[in-house]
Amino acid sequence: MSTVFLNGEFLPGDQAKISVFDRGFLLGDGVYEVIPAYSGALFRLDEHLNRLQSSLNEIKLANPLSNDEWVTMLNRLIAKNYATELSVYLQVTRGIAVRDHAFPTNTAATIFAMANPIKPMDANCYQKGVSAIMVEDNRWARCNIKAISLLPNVLLRQQAVEHGVVEAILHRRGHVTEGAACNIFAVFNDEIVTPPKSSELLPGITRDLILELAQDNGFKSVESEITLEEFKLADEIWLTSSTKEILPVTMLDDVQVGNGQPGKVWSAMNVVYKNYKKQLHSESLK
Numbered sequence: 001m002s003t004v005f006l007n008g009e010f011l012p013g014d015q016a017k018i019s020v021f022d023r024g025f026l027l028g029d030g031v032y033e034v035i036p037a038y039s040g041a042l043f044r045l046d047e048h049l050n051r052l053q054s055s056l057n058e059i060k061l062a063n064p065l066s067n068d069e070w071v072t073m074l075n076r077l078i079a080k081n082y083a084t085e086l087s088v089y090l091q092v093t094r095g096i097a098v099r100d101h102a103f104p105t106n107t108a109a110t111i112f113a114m115a116n117p118i119k120p121m122d123a124n125c126y127q128k129g130v131s132a133i134m135v136e137d138n139r140w141a142r143c144n145i146k147a148i149s150l151l152p153n154v155l156l157r158q159q160a161v162e163h164g165v166v167e168a169i170l171h172r173r174g175h176v177t178e179g180a181a182c183n184i185f186a187v188f189n190d191e192i193v194t195p196p197k198s199s200e201l202l203p204g205i206t207r208d209l210i211l212e213l214a215q216d217n218g219f220k221s222v223e224s225e226i227t228l229e230e231f232k233l234a235d236e237i238w239l240t241s242s243t244k245e246i247l248p249v250t251m252l253d254d255v256q257v258g259n260g261q262p263g264k265v266w267s268a269m270n271v272v273y274k275n276y277k278k279q280l281h282s283e284s285l286k
């Protein structure tokens, strides 16, 4: 049984209980983060804590912990659930109150965190690429917030599952935004393109890292809107997230992307990404 953290205590997952009056449960009133930890070291932790702070600011909820307290708690959590590759999930809700849409006063936030081994994707997904479908993005207008109220994303991802593909890639007003649970990249003539940050997409930590690595390693890259028509003609399409890392899409709406194989820019960037992970890993062991 994994050990979880709930409101100041570490306890077995099946003994952690929250109130039925918690606003996270009743109203989806909260935010979350998913942070990978490799060999016991939290990956891009500062960036994740900054994004958590920005989500909390957007929903006008005071951060219940200082950054030092988050770091201490998360490190204890991963030590208690050690695996080489962990996915740490944390959630903050506006706490327990009589059900009312308006914010309660003087209510303590609920803080929950768990750490589970990352289930590796089938190696075939990286060797052959995966399939995706395009779906109209019908989520709300504040997708930059990592909100726990994920029903639209759940329904969009389910459409992908029902089509037997890995992800639903979303488009709004004629341009692509992101995936149901990831960011997207396209490659045109060796240039890596991803939509700019806006309220239409989550500012992915993996997305930012790829742009940083592209710049440091001489890849051409740009943040720019991609129309649906352009996207369908991309040489390469990638999905990115903390748990997927960089996943090549080789079939889009049953049509081959590029030559139908993971592309050469993906192969090169995937090596750079893996080396960056390895380098952090060896630094954490020092």
Ligand code: PDD
Pocket: 034, 153, 178, 179, 180, 181, 182, 183, 201, 202, 203, 204, 205, 206, 207, 240, 241, 242, 243
């Ligand atoms: N999802 N966009 C959406 C809608 C996401 O849900 C995610 C990640 C991303 C990628 O963000 P990052 O690179 O920081 O993981 C983009 C996580 C993994 C989840 O909900 O489980």
